Amino acid sequence: MSFSFQLEATCGAARAGRFLTPHGEVRTPVFMPVGTLATVKGVPQDVLEELGVQILLNNTYHLYLRPGVETIRQLGGVQKFMAWHKPILTDSGGFQVFSLSDLRKLTEDGVQFRSHLDGSSHFLSPERVVEIQLALGADIIMCLDECTGFPATYEETRKSMELTARWARRSKDYFEAHRHEVPWFEEKTLHFGCEQSQALFGIVQGGMYPELRRESAGRTVEIGFPGHAIGGLSVGEPREKTWEIVKETIPLLPADKPRYVMGVGTPEEIVEYVRLGVDMMDCVMPTRAARHGLLFTSDGKLNIKNARYARDENAIDPNCRCKVCARYSRAYLRHLYMSQEVLAQVLNTVHNLAHYLDIMRRVRETIVSGEFAGTRPAV
Amino acid sequence: MSFSFQLEATCGAARAGRFLTPHGEVRTPVFMPVGTLATVKGVPQDVLEELGVQILLNNTYHLYLRPGVETIRQLGGVQKFMAWHKPILTDSGGFQVFSLSDLRKLTEDGVQFRSHLDGSSHFLSPERVVEIQLALGADIIMCLDECTGFPATYEETRKSMELTARWARRSKDYFEAHRHEVPWFEEKTLHFGCEQSQALFGIVQGGMYPELRRESAGRTVEIGFPGHAIGGLSVGEPREKTWEIVKETIPLLPADKPRYVMGVGTPEEIVEYVRLGVDMMDCVMPTRAARHGLLFTSDGKLNIKNARYARDENAIDPNCRCKVCARYSRAYLRHLYMSQEVLAQVLNTVHNLAHYLDIMRRVRETIVSGEFAGTRPAV
Numbered sequence: 001m002s003f004s005f006q007l008e009a010t011c012g013a014a015r016a017g018r019f020l021t022p023h024g025e026v027r028t029p030v031f032m033p034v035g036t037l038a039t040v041k042g043v044p045q046d047v048l049e050e051l052g053v054q055i056l057l058n059n060t061y062h063l064y065l066r067p068g069v070e071t072i073r074q075l076g077g078v079q080k081f082m083a084w085h086k087p088i089l090t091d092s093g094g095f096q097v098f099s100l101s102d103l104r105k106l107t108e109d110g111v112q113f114r115s116h117l118d119g120s121s122h123f124l125s126p127e128r129v130v131e132i133q134l135a136l137g138a139d140i141i142m143c144l145d146e147c148t149g150f151p152a153t154y155e156e157t158r159k160s161m162e163l164t165a166r167w168a169r170r171s172k173d174y175f176e177a178h179r180h181e182v183p184w185f186e187e188k189t190l191h192f193g194c195e196q197s198q199a200l201f202g203i204v205q206g207g208m209y210p211e212l213r214r215e216s217a218g219r220t221v222e223i224g225f226p227g228h229a230i231g232g233l234s235v236g237e238p239r240e241k242t243w244e245i246v247k248e249t250i251p252l253l254p255a256d257k258p259r260y261v262m263g264v265g266t267p268e269e270i271v272e273y274v275r276l277g278v279d280m281m282d283c284v285m286p287t288r289a290a291r292h293g294l295l296f297t298s299d300g301k302l303n304i305k306n307a308r309y310a311r312d313e314n315a316i317d318p319n320c321r322c323k324v325c326a327r328y329s330r331a332y333l334r335h336l337y338m339s340q341e342v343l344a345q346v347l348n349t350v351h352n353l354a355h356y357l358d359i360m361r362r363v364r365e366t367i368v369s370g371e372f373a374g375t376r377p378a379v
Numbered sequence: 380m381s382f383s384f385q386l387e388a389t390c391g392a393a394r395a396g397r398f399l400t401p402h403g404e405v406r407t408p409v410f411m412p413v414g415t416l417a418t419v420k421g422v423p424q425d426v427l428e429e430l431g432v433q434i435l436l437n438n439t440y441h442l443y444l445r446p447g448v449e450t451i452r453q454l455g456g457v458q459k460f461m462a463w464h465k466p467i468l469t470d471s472g473g474f475q476v477f478s479l480s481d482l483r484k485l486t487e488d489g490v491q492f493r494s495h496l497d498g499s500s501h502f503l504s505p506e507r508v509v510e511i512q513l514a515l516g517a518d519i520i521m522c523l524d525e526c527t528g529f530p531a532t533y534e535e536t537r538k539s540m541e542l543t544a545r546w547a548r549r550s551k552d553y554f555e556a557h558r559h560e561v562p563w564f565e566e567k568t569l570h571f572g573c574e575q576s577q578a579l580f581g582i583v584q585g586g587m588y589p590e591l592r593r594e595s596a597g598r599t600v601e602i603g604f605p606g607h608a609i610g611g612l613s614v615g616e617p618r619e620k621t622w623e624i625v626k627e628t629i630p631l632l633p634a635d636k637p638r639y640v641m642g643v644g645t646p647e648e649i650v651e652y653v654r655l656g657v658d659m660m661d662c663v664m665p666t667r668a669a670r671h672g673l674l675f676t677s678d679g680k681l682n683i684k685n686a687r688y689a690r691d692e693n694a695i696d697p698n699c700r701c702k703v704c705a706r707y708s709r710a711y712l713r714h715l716y717m718s719q720e721v722l723a724q725v726l727n728t729v730h731n732l733a734h735y736l737d738i739m740r741r742v743r744e745t746i747v748s749g750e751f752a753g754t755r756p757a758v
Binding site: 037038039041043044045046066067071074081082083310311313323327328329331332334335336338339341342343345346 | 421460461692714
């Protein structure tokens with residue numbers, strides 16, 4: 001088995017666990033920074049290591065367009081390509097096809113679309129998406145799903161959810177027949193002395209309808225994936241709705257496998273999702289906000305553009321132990337931001353990631369020590 | 380004395396030495412990376428330390444406009460502001476006034492100009508420029524000079540050189556009367572137990588006329604500066620002309636004080652300038668070229684955009700010991716560059732700086748060991 005999930009402690013519905021991948025272990029709950037094009041924008045890989053990043057998310061859609069799948073496959077997979085030797089998860093590209101690309105045409109077979117970069121035409125089927133993710137070689141890969149929009153009627157959502165369920169079956173079948181085609185299969189299998197392959201996760205859809213989420217969960221779990229994601233969230237619905245859907249869906253997913261909520265959330269929200277029993281999350285929020293000068297602190301959000309920081313000698317967050325807070329003042333960081341200096345993005349991103357990862361580390365510690373309920377923030 | 384220069388070894392005209400500043404020692408010959416707005420674009424200060432950067436150059440003109448002199452003064456000077464606790468040199472701003480700003484009006488008193496950022500009107504005199512540099516608080520500061528353009532007639536150049544000489548005297552007078560106003564004067568003086576102030580360098584002008592360079596050198600040296608720069612180069616003249624002027628001018632500058640050639644050069648050129656007896660150099664070349672994907676290697680220049688590198692697993696320079704070459708492939712760096720990822724700029728800059736600093740370290744070692752002549756590259 002190249003993927004195994006072990007629970008270590010629970011505290012209410014919250015869980016601390018760990019899973020093993022061909023590129024190392026991941027302790028959960030875990031926050032996965034987003035490294036869209038095989039880079040967390042502006043942050044060198046050694047700094048990600050220093051920050052304690054355990055697993056990165058890369059976007060299949062973006063890597064498929066640049067530098068192309070065949071390039072990464074020939075270079076030994078995305079870990080070798082980006083010189084990140086720890087676990088990576090790739091998404092299916094479905095979300096980006098539905099949010100970024102033009103002229104989509106959806107059929108039972110798959111989805112035809114035009115690249116947002118050059119208008120070139122592409123076709124992705126569930127099988128092709130697994131094939132691409134085999135070539136990229138991340139440790140965890142995702143089934144192609146249809147990301148139902150918001151708002152959507154019950155009938156639209158049912159139709160979409162059923163398509164996702166059929167695609168999940170096709171993805172699994174293709175994956176089982178081709179799992180040995182991952183670029184590092186032989187190397188890792190020889191090294192570990194037993195078969196090492198990727199883990200393909202299923203994705204629960206069903207929009208904002210708990211009944212459809214229930215049906216989707218049942219049909220996805222039935223297929224037999226080593227982990228399950230809840231997709232189709234953060235698509236424009238109110239945040240309370242997101243929370244409600246996760247709350248309803250989590251108990252429907254097997255407790256002995258990791259549960260992954262895609263595309264969430266704020267620092268407060270990620271703690272709340274852990275409380276509901278979520279093990280894995282990813283979100284562009286810390287990295288994207290950093291690029292807009294929005295910094296997360298133990299005292300709330302801070303907009304570094306604000307004129308009040310022009311001569312402020314304090315760290316972004318005096319309670320933060322990251323290397324940015326240890327060295328630089330708000331005055332300097334504001335100057336960098338206002339002068340559109342690249343270092344602003346680099347340092348802001350390092351701080352925001354440190355903030356998220358620190359939260360997750362502390363949450364995990366309190367789950368293990370049985371004190372998690374006491375850390376509940378006001379959400 | 381807060382500034383002292385000691386020669387350690389010579390090899391032909393080439394010299395190895397060291398000077399002490401209130402923020403630490405600098406071993407020469409030294410290459411100073413350019414940190415225009417109190418940042419070497421894209422590179423965090425801890426990485427500059429790892430690279431072995433001894434002294435940074437900041438641009439007075441840029442810091443004067445953003446974040447403004449009073450902000451930096453109130454924050455204790457540019458070292459504290461940018462959290463770089465080693466030596467810094469600021470230029471006079473003259474070069475930028477003459478190359479970047481609009482609507483310049485030059486008088487005996489100084490220069491009126493409009494900001495390239497917002498068109499606001501400013502006036503700089505030799506005294507004001509020293510006052511600004513006192514407030515910024517770099518360890519080495521420069522006299523305001525008129526940077527003679529290229530081409531320029533003998534008469535224009537003489538007139539300009541004479542103005543620079545008169546301004547140098549005024550700069551020195553103002554500096555001597557106000558040197559204690561540097562923001563860290565008391566702190567450093569108490570700490571060291573003797574007066575610690577900045578070192579004001581004079582600048583030799585005289586365009587492309589050796590006779591005027593000779594006169595300028597004489598008049599500048601007479602004023603009694605602790606170090607001398609050769610300015611007015613890299614202004615459009617052929618590279619051989621630059622070399623010729625430096626060659627003619629260096630012997631006219633006192634051997635017991637550091638000699639600084641401003642704004643040069645390529646990796647080959649900086650070695651040649653050391654051979655002529657130059658101790659200090661700065662240039663945007665390694666950092667600016669990096670941002671355009673031009674990488675310096677032991678085997679010449681490499682354009683990372685080139686399609687031939689798309690699947691090249693080699694380091695930028697297999698002979699380079701920098702952290703970028705230790706970790707990343709040309710294929711990955713090309714992907715970052717082609718995708719306009721910020722990490723491309725960060726990593727390319729780190730490599731190019733490593734290349735320059737490595738050259739200077741090796742050159743210094745060979746001067747000390749008496750083997751410098753043997754390292755002459757084909758220029």
